[in-house]
Amino acid sequence: MRSPRLATASIITVLSANLALAAGPDLGQVDRQATNYIAIAMFLTFVAGTLVITYRAARASKSAADFYAAGGGITGLQNGLAIAGDYMSAASFLGISALVYTSGFDGLIYSIGFLVGWPLVLFLIAERLRNLGKFTFADVASFRLDQTQVRILSATGTLVVVAFYLIAQMVGAGKLIQLLFGLPYLYAIIIVGGLMIVYVAFGGMKATTWVQIIKACLLLGGATFMALMVLAAFRFSPEALFARAVELHPREQALMAPGAMVADPISAISLGLALMFGTAGLPHILMRFFTVSDAKAARKSVFYATGFIAYFYILTFIIGFGAITFLMPDASFFTPGPDGVVNRLTGMIGGTNMAAIHLANAVGGSYFLGFISAVAFATILAVVAGLTLSGASAVSHDLYASVIARGRVSETREVNISKISAVVIGVVAIALGYTFENQNVAFMVGLAFAIAASCNFPVLAMSILWRGTTTRGAVVGGFLGLVSAVTMVVLSKAVWVDTFHNATAIFPYDNPALFSMPIAFIGIWLVSRSDTSTRARAETAAFEAQYIRSETGIGATGAHIH
Amino acid sequence: MLDVQRLNPWHERVLGNLKFQQLVRERSGFAWTLSAVMLLVYCGFILLVAFAKNTMATRIGTGVTSVGIVIGLAVIVTAFLLTGLYVARANTQFDKLTEGLKRDFDEGSNR
Numbered sequence: 119m120r121s122p123r124l125a126t127a128s129i130i131t132v133l134s135a136n137l138a139l140a141a142g143p144d145l146g147q148v149d150r151q152a153t154n155y156i157a158i159a160m161f162l163t164f165v166a167g168t169l170v171i172t173y174r175a176a177r178a179s180k181s182a183a184d185f186y187a188a189g190g191g192i193t194g195l196q197n198g199l200a201i202a203g204d205y206m207s208a209a210s211f212l213g214i215s216a217l218v219y220t221s222g223f224d225g226l227i228y229s230i231g232f233l234v235g236w237p238l239v240l241f242l243i244a245e246r247l248r249n250l251g252k253f254t255f256a257d258v259a260s261f262r263l264d265q266t267q268v269r270i271l272s273a274t275g276t277l278v279v280v281a282f283y284l285i286a287q288m289v290g291a292g293k294l295i296q297l298l299f300g301l302p303y304l305y306a307i308i309i310v311g312g313l314m315i316v317y318v319a320f321g322g323m324k325a326t327t328w329v330q331i332i333k334a335c336l337l338l339g340g341a342t343f344m345a346l347m348v349l350a351a352f353r354f355s356p357e358a359l360f361a362r363a364v365e366l367h368p369r370e371q372a373l374m375a376p377g378a379m380v381a382d383p384i385s386a387i388s389l390g391l392a393l394m395f396g397t398a399g400l401p402h403i404l405m406r407f408f409t410v411s412d413a414k415a416a417r418k419s420v421f422y423a424t425g426f427i428a429y430f431y432i433l434t435f436i437i438g439f440g441a442i443t444f445l446m447p448d449a450s451f452f453t454p455g456p457d458g459v460v461n462r463l464t465g466m467i468g469g470t471n472m473a474a475i476h477l478a479n480a481v482g483g484s485y486f487l488g489f490i491s492a493v494a495f496a497t498i499l500a501v502v503a504g505l506t507l508s509g510a511s512a513v514s515h516d517l518y519a520s521v522i523a524r525g526r527v528s529e530t531r532e533v534n535i536s537k538i539s540a541v542v543i544g545v546v547a548i549a550l551g552y553t554f555e556n557q558n559v560a561f562m563v564g565l566a567f568a569i570a571a572s573c574n575f576p577v578l579a580m581s582i583l584w585r586g587t588t589t590r591g592a593v594v595g596g597f598l599g600l601v602s603a604v605t606m607v608v609l610s611k612a613v614w615v616d617t618f619h620n621a622t623a624i625f626p627y628d629n630p631a632l633f634s635m636p637i638a639f640i641g642i643w644l645v646s647r648s649d650t651s652t653r654a655r656a657e658t659a660a661f662e663a664q665y666i667r668s669e670t671g672i673g674a675t676g677a678h679i680h
Numbered sequence: 681m682l683d684v685q686r687l688n689p690w691h692e693r694v695l696g697n698l699k700f701q702q703l704v705r706e707r708s709g710f711a712w713t714l715s716a717v718m719l720l721v722y723c724g725f726i727l728l729v730a731f732a733k734n735t736m737a738t739r740i741g742t743g744v745t746s747v748g749i750v751i752g753l754a755v756i757v758t759a760f761l762l763t764g765l766y767v768a769r770a771n772t773q774f775d776k777l778t779e780g781l782k783r784d785f786d787e788g789s790n791r
Contacts, residue, residue, distance in 0.1 A: 223736075226752040227729060234722045234755070237762045241711040241718075245770075357743045364744045374746035375737030376729045383730040390726055394719075413778075414771050421767040428760045432753065662691045669704050670778050672694075672785060 153300035156488030157495075161299070164336075164496050165313065168329050172317055175324035182529040185322035185536060186253035186511055192327055192409040198422025201406050203330030204504040205232075205397075205423070206337060206430050208497045209290050209563070214431070215474040218438020219445075220463050222363070222373030225438055229431035231390050235397025236427065240420040243398050245413035246582050246668040254508075255404040255574065256516045259581045262660035264589040264653070268577070269516040271596045275573040276401040276512040278600065279566045280505050280543075281550075283400075286562040287505070288551030291498040297468050298475065298491040307551040310498060315544035317503045318510060319537040323409060326503045333500035336493045338426060341433040344474070344490075347481035348440030356436075363442040368463060373442075385627045389564065392631035396567030399575030402508035413671050434474075441473040444480040451476050502547070510539040561612035564629055568607065572599035572634035580642045582668055585661040588654040591646025599638025606630030694785055703777040710769060714762050725755050 179185055192200070210232065218225030251257040256272035288307050295306035317325045352358040360374065367373050379386075397403065407416050445451045445466070452465040466472055478490035514536035519527045577596040580587045607613060609625035646654070667673050694700055728736055728751065736748030 223746070223748055223752070226749065227726075230722070230725065230752060230755050230759075233759050234718060237718045237759050237766075238715055240763050240766055241715045357745050360749075361744045371739075371744060372737075374739075374744060374749060376733050376748060379729075383727065386726050386730060387723065390722060394722070414775055417767045417770055421763045424760050424763045428756045431756060662695060666691060666694050666700075669707075670694075670700070670781050672782055 154298060154488060154491060156484060157299055157491035160488050160492035161495050164332075164492055168313075168317065168325070168332065168499075171328045171332075172321035172325040175321035175328070179322050179324055182253070182515075182533050184324065185533045186405075186515065187408040188323040188327050190409060190411050192415075194410060194415040194418025195422055196327070196331055197406060197410050197415065197419035198426060199334045200327045200330040200409075201403065201419060201423035202426035202430070203332075203334030203337075203500045204402060204406065205427060206334070206497065207287065207290075207501050208294055208494045209286075211337065211341070211430075211434060211494065211497065212294070212471045212474055215434045215438040215441060215477075216470045216472075218435055219441045219473040220470055221377045221379070222367070222369065222439075223375055224377045224379040226435055227376070227379050227386075229434065231393040232397075233424070233428055233431060234390075235394040236420060236424040238394060239398045239403075240417060240424070242579065242583075243404075244407055244416045244420050245671075247404060247407045247578075248410065248413050248416040249668050249671040249674045250582070250664065251408055253405070253408055253515050254511050255401060255578055256512070256520075259577050259592070260520075261581065262657055262664045263581060263587070263592055264657075265520050267589055267593050268581075269520050271577065271593050272574065273512040273516040273521075275399075275569065275577070275596065275600060276516075277509055278604075279399075279401055279570050279574065280509040280512075282562040282569070283402075283566040284502060284505050284509075284543075284547050285550050285554055286559045286566070287498060287502050288547050289554050289557075289559045291495075291502070292551055292555065294494060294498065297472065298494060303555060304552060307548050310502060311544045311548035311551070313499055314502045314506050314547075315541050317499070318506045318540040318544075322533075322536075323405075323507060326500075326507050327406075327409060329496075329503055330500040333493070333496045334426065337497055338430060338433075340478075340486075340490050340493050341430060341437060343486070344440065344477060344481055345433045345436040348436055348444070348477075351443070359436070359439050359443060363439045366446040366462075367442050382627075384632065385629060388627055388629040388632035391635060392564065392568040392571045392629050394571075395575045395631070395635065396569075396571035399570030399573070399578065400567075401512065401570075401574065402504040404574075404578075405508050405511065406504075412674070437474050437477060440481070441477045445473065445476055448480070451480075506540050506543050506547070509543045510536045513539040558612065558616050561607065561610075561628075565603070565607045568603045568629055568631045568634065569600060571631045572603040572638050573597075576635065576638035576642055580639070580646075582664075584643075584646075585658055585665075586646050587642060588646045588649040588651075588657050590649045590651070590654065591642045591644075594645040595638050595640075595642030598641040599634050602637045603630045603634040606634060690785075694781075697781065697784070699777055699781050699784070703774060703781065707770065707774050711766065714766055718759065718762055721755055721758055725751065 183189055214225050214228055217228060247255065247258055250261050254272070256269045259272050260268035288310065291310045292303040292307040295301050296303050317329055349356070349359065352362065364371055364373055407419065410416050410419055446462050449460060451467055452460045452462065453467055454460045455465060464470065466476065475487065475490060479487040514532050518535045519525065519532045573596045576599055577592050580595070581592055606625045607630055609623065610628060610630070611623040612628065614620050614623045729748070736746060736751070738747045739745065740747060740750065
């Protein structure tokens with residue numbers, strides 16, 4: 119261990135190198151490429167298939183349970199695939215393989231951060247959520263607390279997370295499609311926004327689930343093929359693959375060792391906490407647990423999802439190294455700099471994020487390149503559809519049905535409100551995507567995770583696990599977590615310096631979770647403890663009923679299959 | 681004591697049931713232990729990356745593969761195995777206890 123002074127000095131010196139990576143894989147600035155007709159044809163096939171599914175889902179969806187939870191009839195394996203499809207974004211596929219391409223080992227650190235939240239979701243949240251809830255995580259958080267206040271807080275947490283996540287996805291989508299298909303930015307985000315409205319408004323959770331399942335299969339299948347082709351070239355010896363990469367890469371043996379990414383342990387741990395506990399507070403992920411019939415299936419979902427996501431990250435690691443060995447020796451994948459010298463790290467055609475796409479061309483030819491491009495597009499659609507459905511449900515089920523109409527609303531009307539909300543969210547997403555085209559949005563995914571970890575997760579966890587939680591405590595603590603997370607991000611380098619052009623950041627770390635999570639938990643605890651109202655006593659007393667149901671599932675909303 | 685007096689008799693019977701107490705005790709213990717293992721493994725990995733760069737960069741044998749790569753992949757595999765371990769026990773042992781409880785209490789539930 120170093121002395122604190124040394125550690126602080128190293129924090130300051132490496133902070134600048136660290137920031138760009140810590141906020142999330144970013145697609146950055148891209149150049150529009152020539153129109154890729156093979157990719158467009160494959161993508162249209164995918165869209166046609168998903169629209170048929172949406173049409174059939176729309177005809178079969180009648181009740182609110184069909185719309186929000188696919189009738190509760192999704193199996194554990196299907197839900198595991200859908201969760202993986204909801205979680206593996208295009209940015210993680212292209213961004214992490216590009217990170218491995220440029221820095222080797224550091225890409226692995228990133229993947230691990232995104233994976234380790236899943237076991238915690240399983241151990242602490244998944245089955246209790248299934249036992250207590252119906253359609254949204256607010257159902258669970260407000261189980262024995264005040265419906266109006268807790269649902270307003272949960273819906274706010276949901277909409278804020280969805281908004282930041284969606285902006286990052288829309289901007290990424292626009293740039294990626296520009297790059298892969300040669301379509302203009304605005305067309306790209308209109309296509310993405312339009313399709314997600316169709317999936318969600320007509321097909322609800324059933325269509326969204328199947329879009330996610332198909333996308334997960336395509337992405338895992340395509341990535342598996344690429345990894346196998348790479349490994350086959352080295353007679354399935356990872357050591358031979360790594361040895362060749364070390365031979366070719368400018369970083370040489372340093373490729374296999376930690377680089378600049380975790381030079382600042384406080385930022386790294388803070389990001390790690392945000393990723394770990396944020397996963398357990400992402401509204402579109404939590405919603406998926408209501409689509410299965412019982413706690414047993416909810417557990418299996420997470421087991422399968424963790425397996426698929428872990429496998430996917432191992433594939434991206436092999437793909438990154440494959441890109442080094444296949445692309446670096448071939449000058450045709452690079453553009454020479456002004457001095458005529460080819461920089462193998464930064465000179466890639468279309469930018470380094472194209473590493474996986476170029477590798478697809480190198481191992482599978484132009485048809486496989488088209489396939490992988492279409493899969494990347496499909497990947498974006500699956501992620502934004504899940505986000506839109508969860509935002510729309512927060513508006514209709516939490517805000518409209520419970521807060522505004524106070525439960526006096528018909529199922530049909532509630533579902534219609536949800537469909538209208540999906541359309542509105544889609545239109546707003548297109549507008550935001552257009553507005554933020556040239557802004558730095560890389561920090562927004564990190565911010566979405568930080569808010570999920572500092573508002574949604576503490577409120578959910580404390581209301582399920584701690585008897586003493588009261589409405590006042592949950593609302594004050596959750597609100598403090600939300601506000602502190604957003605404030606610290608605004609004062610951090612990503613916004614304060616990069617967007618508002620101030621000289622130095624007021625908040626010195628990249629991610630607020632290490633500080634905003636304790637603020638939320640301590641806030642909930644302190645305020646609940648000091649709450650001596652009659653309502654607080656009733657809420658504490660109501661814990662037993664909730665506890666029995668959360669632990670055993672007795673009285674839980676069953677499967678809704680007709 | 682006020683809270684206990686407010687309980688209805690059905691809740692009191694479930695809470696006092698030995699099967700219920702065994703289920704909750706064993707499952708919570710198991711879940712929190714596994715959560716702690718996952719947290720320790722992950723934080724340990726980050727600290728190794730931050731403070732033991734040379735150890736992580738050490739080559740294995742005569743090859744180029746480093747200790748860090750093997751540890752990193754081991755963390756990924758551990759995360760998956762821990763979920764498998766939990767599901768294997770929960771879907772058999774814990775669910776059997778839950779089924780027994782449900783048979784005893786589901787009918788006549790007056791929550």
